[in-house]
Amino acid sequence: MTKIYKPLWRFPVAVQIRIHLQFQKVSTSATEEADRRRSATRDMILEGSDSVKMYTGLNSKEVLLKIYKIITKKVKRINYSRGPQKAKQHKANPHPGGRAKVTDWFDEYLLTLVHIREGLSMNILASWFGVSLSSVSSIIPTWVNYLFRILQKFIVWPSTEQIKRSLPKSYPAKYADTRVILDCTKFFLKKPKNCSSQAATYSQYKHHNAVKVLIGISPRGLITFVSHPYGGNSSDRCIMEKEILDKIEPGDAVMVDRGFTISGLLLQRAAKLYMPPFTRKQEGGKGKFLNQNEIVKTREIASLRIHVERAIERMKNFKILTNTMDLNVSPRLYQIMVIVAVFFNLNPPLLE
Template sequence: MWIIWRTFLCRSVTLASSGQRFQSTTIVHASQQKTVQHKRILHHQSQPMTWMTKTVGFSQAYISPVFGSFCLPSQIFLTLPRTIKLAVHHQLLLVLMRLRLGLMFTDLGKRFGISRTTACEIFAVWRPILARFMKEKIIAWLPKDTLERIRPQSFSVHYPKATFIIDCTEIFVQRPKNLRKRAQTYSNYNHHNTYKALYCIAPNDFVMFVSKLFGGRASDTFITRNSGLISHLIPGDQVLADRGFTITDVLPPGVTLAIPAFTRGCKELPEHEVTRTRRLANVIIHIERTIRRLKGFTILSNIIPGRIQHVDDIVTICAGLCNCNLS
């Protein structure tokens, strides 16, 4: 249960058994913490469950200096339909189980004592809410002073100015019936139809940017040019990437790009290029580990059916949840 409210970065949440309730939410500041009482009326189902009364909390050791202060907007609860007779935190748990475990709506309906249609409606309602919250509050572009403070020791020696690491990840999707979409989503690398997204992390594995989804046919360079990432760059930034990102010509003045050396056209690399490539590979491995954490959500690791829409929101939510579980 604690992971649900940890997603929204609430310091302490008191859940009432039924009827009306008062919710106490702590707004986390970088220098201080203040508790603000919010009077909210939430409608729960008439039959209370045994574990509905509980107080949960978590440590705010990392998020505090990064985000400053914020809390879950009360407007979120006002947008929920009142026809759903399921507690709000149970609805959120259902959504998280759908993402993490990849359970079908029929299975979720039986677990929560509701119909399959209601379970599908709950996911459809919460999906845009969570995606918007993750974009605005969780997946944030960190300022330079914060990057300096959180940069690991492995970067400080050879890449002290590294701002972020980028790479593309592919999500398998069912082969579309439309021939044009089938051609646009076919990946020559994976020999399968896929969606492709640009993933950008800070040196400490914090997700800073997630692009919209492109077809698997799109190249890494094309996605980087059209994802909106370039607008975040400022002079003095250093981008770390794999050798497929030949984007030097589109980078703003003063921004440098570090990619492994190319072996095409030469029998062997000079000694200094081999050393530089090895050092770069030792830090680029961070983004591979972060993408592996993203694929830990079963809904993204399995083949996504063609009937599922708004996969961009699902990727954004999963990326934001990865930020809430940094270790």
């Protein structure tokens, strides 16, 4: 037999008051528990420089607070993202998740940094920071967007003169005209449902759906360029031509690994290419070889080019970049890559 529940107003006034107080007690208890979790998480992250570096990727609490101060100086009001569907109805929303705000900006800042550094799921972040899942899904894209907009100016493409003035003392003179050292890296995607998206992102080399990003560093080891993400089957030449070729000036040199077929593009701009020589077949067709000069050149370039690989490896210490992403997250990947690159450059350079 179906139970029929009476509406609250049908109860005696004394009972109504008792029920209301009970609900208020439960609500207060839940709020206190959420506050306790937030406070414990904040204390855990800010315990010391080691914990700050572990959970946010920044070197110290001072750097963490300085970046937050820069943001709060630039931003007076935050309009929270509510996803593509709701954004059509509500372009700006002053509260995450569309509810009354229960976190302050600093907690949201920490939540976003922990998400980027540790790659934690939204469920775990909601539990750590004592907020709803819908709030987390609103806070993260909003703060990623604001961090990107404010920090992107700190990724600087230095002039030729600046590059020469900052060359490490140990840098070989014969490669002193190097303007940028380039390499591509890939980030795995979950298999898209759309067939055309599958074809555009499938990497024959990785045997996986992926997006591809071009990274450039200065001879000193600072990140000076981050490209937008491209489908996993895009060629290095294609990305280079679309993203960075216009920045190369006559007399510059670009250092790359084998496979970057860009010598013709650089020749058009009166620039040089430093790339390890390809092996050749031996006479008689048995095996491949390099002559002595080519071996020396290969070793010299490899010893300098390895630093762009080190830079990419350090960037991927931010675990959000090693997670397999949904295709709808990839547009935000460029913003995250720029944020991570800024954090990387706050560390001492790879080469002094």
